[in-house]
Amino acid sequence: xxxxxxxxxxxxxxxxxxxxxxxxxxxxxTLVSWGGAYQASQQNAYVAPYLEMNDGVSAVxxxxxxxxxxxxxxxxxxGNVTWDVVDVVAADAIxxxxxxxxxxxxxxxxxxxxxxxxxxxxxxxxxxxSDCFIPQIVYSTTFGYRTDLVGDTPPTDxxxxxxxxxxxxxRSLERRxxxxxxxxxxCDGVAADDVYDVLETEEGQAQAxxxxxxxxxxxxxWSAGADTPQLLADGxxxxxxxxxxxxxxxxxxxxxxxxxxxxxxxxxxxxxxIPAGLSPEREAxxxxxxxxxxxxxxxxxQAKYIxxxxxxxxxxxxxxxxxxxxxxxxxxxxTDPNNAQxxxxxxxxxxxxxxxxxxxxxxxxxxx
Amino acid sequence: xxxxxGPIKAADGRPLKASLNRALxxxxxxxxxxxxxxxxxxxxxxxxxxxxxxxxxVQDDITSRTLPQTVVALDGWDYDSGSPPDEAxxxxxxxxxFFAAEAxxxxxxxxxxxxxxxxxSSLFRQTGRALDDMGEDVIEAMEDNVEALDDSAFWAxxxxxxxxxxxxxxxxxxxxxxxxxDEPVRLPEGLQMSVAGATVFPKAAAQYVAFAAFTxxxxxxxxxxxxxxxxxxxxxxQDTSDAGFADRLANYTGPGAAELAPLQEAVAAPLAExxxxxxxxxxxxxxxxxxxxxxxxxxSSPYTAGYFLTAVDRExxxxxxxxxxxxxxxxxxxxxxxLWMSLAIxxxxxxxxxxxxxxxxxxxxxxxxxIMILVLLPFxxxxxxxxxxxxxxxxxxxxxxxxxxxxxxxxDDGRLALINNATGTVIAMTHILLPFMILPLYSVMKGIPPxxxxxxxxxxxxxxxxxxxxxxxxxxPGIGAGSILVFILSIGYYITPEIxxxxxxxxxxxxxxxxxxxxxxxxxxxxxxxxxxxxxxALYWAYDRIVGIDNVKLGG
Numbered sequence: 001x002x003x004x005x006x007x008x009x010x011x012x013x014x015x016x017x018x019x020x021x022x023x024x025x026x027x028x029x030t031l032v033s034w035g036g037a038y039q040a041s042q043q044n045a046y047v048a049p050y051l052e053m054n055d056g057v058s059a060v061x062x063x064x065x066x067x068x069x070x071x072x073x074x075x076x077x078x079g080n081v082t083w084d085v086v087d088v089v090a091a092d093a094i095x096x097x098x099x100x101x102x103x104x105x106x107x108x109x110x111x112x113x114x115x116x117x118x119x120x121x122x123x124x125x126x127x128x129x130s131d132c133f134i135p136q137i138v139y140s141t142t143f144g145y146r147t148d149l150v151g152d153t154p155p156t157d158x159x160x161x162x163x164x165x166x167x168x169x170x171r172s173l174e175r176r177x178x179x180x181x182x183x184x185x186x187c188d189g190v191a192a193d194d195v196y197d198v199l200e201t202e203e204g205q206a207q208a209x210x211x212x213x214x215x216x217x218x219x220x221x222w223s224a225g226a227d228t229p230q231l232l233a234d235g236x237x238x239x240x241x242x243x244x245x246x247x248x249x250x251x252x253x254x255x256x257x258x259x260x261x262x263x264x265x266x267x268x269x270x271x272x273x274i275p276a277g278l279s280p281e282r283e284a285x286x287x288x289x290x291x292x293x294x295x296x297x298x299x300x301x302q303a304k305y306i307x308x309x310x311x312x313x314x315x316x317x318x319x320x321x322x323x324x325x326x327x328x329x330x331x332x333x334x335t336d337p338n339n340a341q342x343x344x345x346x347x348x349x350x351x352x353x354x355x356x357x358x359x360x361x362x363x364x365x366x367x368x
Numbered sequence: 369x370x371x372x373x374g375p376i377k378a379a380d381g382r383p384l385k386a387s388l389n390r391a392l393x394x395x396x397x398x399x400x401x402x403x404x405x406x407x408x409x410x411x412x413x414x415x416x417x418x419x420x421x422x423x424x425x426v427q428d429d430i431t432s433r434t435l436p437q438t439v440v441a442l443d444g445w446d447y448d449s450g451s452p453p454d455e456a457x458x459x460x461x462x463x464x465x466f467f468a469a470e471a472x473x474x475x476x477x478x479x480x481x482x483x484x485x486x487x488x489s490s491l492f493r494q495t496g497r498a499l500d501d502m503g504e505d506v507i508e509a510m511e512d513n514v515e516a517l518d519d520s521a522f523w524a525x526x527x528x529x530x531x532x533x534x535x536x537x538x539x540x541x542x543x544x545x546x547x548x549x550d551e552p553v554r555l556p557e558g559l560q561m562s563v564a565g566a567t568v569f570p571k572a573a574a575q576y577v578a579f580a581a582f583t584x585x586x587x588x589x590x591x592x593x594x595x596x597x598x599x600x601x602x603x604x605x606q607d608t609s610d611a612g613f614a615d616r617l618a619n620y621t622g623p624g625a626a627e628l629a630p631l632q633e634a635v636a637a638p639l640a641e642x643x644x645x646x647x648x649x650x651x652x653x654x655x656x657x658x659x660x661x662x663x664x665x666x667x668s669s670p671y672t673a674g675y676f677l678t679a680v681d682r683e684x685x686x687x688x689x690x691x692x693x694x695x696x697x698x699x700x701x702x703x704x705x706x707l708w709m710s711l712a713i714x715x716x717x718x719x720x721x722x723x724x725x726x727x728x729x730x731x732x733x734x735x736x737x738x739i740m741i742l743v744l745l746p747f748x749x750x751x752x753x754x755x756x757x758x759x760x761x762x763x764x765x766x767x768x769x770x771x772x773x774x775x776x777x778x779x780d781d782g783r784l785a786l787i788n789n790a791t792g793t794v795i796a797m798t799h800i801l802l803p804f805m806i807l808p809l810y811s812v813m814k815g816i817p818p819x820x821x822x823x824x825x826x827x828x829x830x831x832x833x834x835x836x837x838x839x840x841x842x843x844x845p846g847i848g849a850g851s852i853l854v855f856i857l858s859i860g861y862y863i864t865p866e867i868x869x870x871x872x873x874x875x876x877x878x879x880x881x882x883x884x885x886x887x888x889x890x891x892x893x894x895x896x897x898x899x900x901x902x903x904x905x906a907l908y909w910a911y912d913r914i915v916g917i918d919n920v921k922l923g924g
Binding site for chain 2: 066067069070073095097098099100170175220221223230231234235236349350352353354355356357359360361363364365366367
């Protein structure tokens with residue numbers, strides 16, 4: 001009864017066209033995000049406009065997305081969920097949905113359709129990787145390299161990471177198996193389509209570790225997204241993996257002698273979830289906000305502030321210039337055809353199964 | 369003086385001993401009352417949460433809670449046989465899993481069991497999606513031949529009643545539903561399970577009651593307005609295959625008796641073909657894998673030693689506890705590394721802190737205060753800032769290496785690796801924990817009268833003898849206090865090793881953090897934490913036995 005009432009309410013509100021705070025919606029929201037430039041892009045692109053449109057509504061940020069899964073679980077156990085809308089990566093959204101901690105979303109009903117009438121689920125397409133997940137952006141984990149340390153032949157291929165002869169020096173890789181295992185196999189002659197089939201077998205895992213062994217003494221393992229940009233800027237590493245938005249700000253905003261190696265970039269998604277078990281008023285507010293924040297124009301607006309691709313197909317043509325640098329953002333998007341010649345999509349379902357096992361092996365391998 | 373041999377009495381005539389005891393007890397009570405606020409505060413905010421967290425290391429009732437009937441049915445199955453369990457187990461699994469999927473509890477169980485056997489997570493998730501389609505033919509036959517079943521109200525009339533005479537005991541079904549849904553479910557006020565309906569369809573009645581209670585309590589819908597789940601249909605079809613079903617239906621006079629007459633004949637053919645085992649295997653052949661069933665069986669009791677076994681590089685398998693493969697052994701190594709690196713940090717703190725404390729205790733107040741400020745200044749700076757500063761200093765293109773290259777001590781291509789390894793962790797943590805060594809040392813040294821050293825020297829001792837035989841023994845309690853502080857702090861340190869430790873300088877606490885915040889394996893994190901706590905307590909005990917805790921002083 002309660003759920004249908006809420007759905008009814010939010011549908012009604014939607015029909016009424018973003019009515020200002022009415023009696024059925026809470027007037028405070030706690031938004032959870034990652035802090036830094038990314039959160040700023042959200043604030044500028046849709047939080048501030050939303051608050052402007054809705055008099056009397058206030059929003060506070062909590063920069064806890066990195067620990068969102070654990071914290072939400074603890075809140076749910078304590079019976080006191082204080083968050084309303086939470087920004088998480090897709091893998092975490094799947095985990096939260098599995099644990100019953102996130103609200104299941106009816107994408108077509110709860111999210112705005114594209115301007116041309118395409119339904120939300122078609123507009124987002126395959127990016128809806130979980131019933132609870134509301135995609136926002138496509139980002140990629142890719143490599144950047146020091147242009148002054150790679151000699152006359154800048155790398156064009158991800159396998160340069162494993163080529164110590166041509167590109168001597170340190171590299172930085174993330175301290176977890178995800179992505180590294182895939183790159184290792186691809187550079188050991190496994191076709192991209194077969195990577196997960198190979199990685200399922202003991203021999204395949206051994207093969208990946210053997211490949212990583214070849215560069216092991218030349219790797220600095222990072223755990224925070226800011227590590228690789230710092231290591232590149234200080235010349236500690238020749239090349240390193242990180243999120244493409246971090247490299248964008250290193251190259252374009254901080255003018256460091258660094259270039260992008262888009263080859264074999266791994267696409268990943270980031271988006272909203274709404275915690276399960278909110279009161280009807282808070283849930284209605286959260287849904288109302290998310291509906292606005294993930295419409296076609298808002299997602300395109302976000303690309304003015306950060307070089308992550310909007311998750312809606314209909315947003316792509318609307319991507320314009322960077323708000324302060326004034327440069328064209330389209331060419332810096334991971335989804336731009338020039339950058340996306342060789343891409344890899346992170347296989348969520350596969351990693352949900354193998355993550356625990358492979359992480360144990362990976363950590364044991366690191367500790368050897 | 370009338371009773372010289374009796375007990376001595378107080379002024380009020382009571383025995384003195386009793387009176388004294390009373391007075392003492394009152395004193396004690398009063399003292400207890402005074403500390404009660406603190407005691408209760410500590411209990412509620414510190415001891416209880418820690419106890420709760422530690423308890424998770426053995427608690428593991430999710431399997432028996434989510435798949436209660438399956439666990440019971442699986443009891444007779446033998447893992448060593450290597451063959452999949454029989455049809456009864458798959459049937460129990462179907463009903464448990466169906467309800468669990470409706471309550472969205474099956475994926476949480478899948479994640480839990482995936483810690484033990486890779487692949488269970490997606491197996492449960494995908495199977496949960498496919499359950500609706502199992503037994504499609506049976507349900508179609510029912511829909512085609514008994515049209516009344518399309519009416520939600522028909523089901524409610526059949527299995528629920530307001531008549532107290534007809535009311536049956538639905539406790540078994542309700543406690544099953546409560547267990548799977550993990551929250552108390554009950555039927556709507558005034559409604560009971562109908563005995564008449566349950567006599568004809570025992571399985572279906574139980575399933576319907578569970579469905580109705582869940583719909584009412586969790587979904588907050590009216591059961592009579594909701595279509596029953598497919599599992600209720602299947603249960604009804606299964607009831608018709610009982611030997612005495614025809615007679616029971618013939619005797620039944622409740623609502624729907626006439627409509628249900630064609631049911632048995634209609635479902636006979638598709639029901640004969642229905643095999644839960646085949647349906648599950650059709651969905652995923654892993655359901656025939658003895659490993660999957662062995663894992664469910666091994667983790668079916670409400671308490672487990674599994675987390676503790678994992679925490680010491682063992683694993684609980686269907687065949688008992690075993691040492692894990694070499695390629696995943698990590699925890700014992702990390703425990704060992706945590707201990708010896710904490711010791712190394714403690715010793716370097718003693719080496720660096722002792723002279724500083726001595727200087728502070730012996731210099732004139734003005735200079736001593738200056739040093740004190742210098743000791744405390746980093747103490748007031750954010751931990752993260754200090755750790756990040758070490759990064760700038762220690763990295764290969766960093767300040768220290770640049771300096772060493774500049775003065776020619778190391779070659780430009782042979783820069784030292786001072787960070788992202790154990791060295792980095794020891795350096796950064798020694799710096800961060802140094803004040804915890806200096807402060808107790810200082811306060812103890814401040815209490816050692818300088819005249820003792822002068823007396824020793826005037827009696828002919830050399831500087832070294834006077835220090836070693838007279839001064840140093842008196843400063844040992846300070847070393848003890850500082851060492852305990854530094855050692856215990858460093859054993860649980862997390863953020864600094866994470867940032868500067870690379871792969872060879874991380875501690876067990878980094879794994880605990882990973883399992884708390886990333887893998888969500890809180891049971892394992894709790895087990896690791898418990899072991900860490902026990903190790904610290906054991907070391908403390910050993911310290912007390914060897915050095916004596918009375919010899920520890922935080923102040924002169």
